[in-house]
Ligand SMILES: Nc1nc2c(ncn2[C@@H]2O[C@H](COP(=O)(O)OP(=O)(O)O)[C@@H](O)[C@H]2O)c(=O)[nH]1
């Protein structure tokens with residue numbers, strides 16, 4: 001998928017303005033392509049997990065590490081403005097996690113991943129998961145060189161978000177509707193959120209998950225394992 005072509009051209013509304021961010025993103029896209037080539041060389045599946053702050057990314061990854069940590073060699077890179085808290089939580093769950101502290105930047109950029117790769121031993125790694133900074137806006141514009149972008153939308157956020165933040169859903173291959181255990185208590189329609197997301201991106205795959213009640217976690221982990229396998233098979237075909 002070419003994420004560069006999926007950028008918004010201009011700001012609209014009652015006032016229309018030019019969007020100069022497009023030009024700044026060219027350098028990012030160049031580094032992202034280098035990362036993509038490196039991951040292909042090393043047979044590593046790379047996943048970029050995005051969402052608003054607090055939608056359940058780290059909790060999901062803790063469960064993921066507990067479930068499939070012994071089936072695939074996995075590393076997790078996690079981005080936040082400050083603290084190592086998420087990396088600490090992931091390490092407690094047995095994951096090999098590294099924290100990127102952006103110091104105020106509201107998204108991860110490809111050059112941050114490129115620099116972090118210097119501090120990581122990626123030999124034999126099957127799966128690199130990046131937990132992006134919690135934000136449905138800026139991370140949508142920054143390709144990190146990932147194979148798949150997965151966006152969580154929590155039931156606590158309201159079901160109107162895909163149409164308000166369309167680029168994130170347009171550039172994601174998968175939407176995880178998270179915290180579905182809370183559905184009985186919230187005015188949130190899964191059907192409405194899926195319809196809006198598919199209106200923006202008809203191909204988006206959807207899974208409903210609850211990390212606290214173990215709903216959909218097995219399907220999520222099976223999807224990851226399948227994609228790891230597919231990437232290895234595709235690369236072996238290229239080599240052969
Ligand atoms: N009820 C419920 N709470 C959850 C679930 N997943 C995460 N949480 C809670 O939501 C809060 C934010 O979760 P966290 O994983 O830190 O979100 P992140 O900021 O996206 O990484 C924490 O208090 C979690 O315990 C879930 O599936 N159900």
Ligand SMILES: [Mg+2]
Pocket residue numbers: 057058059086131
């Ligand atoms: Mg987190």
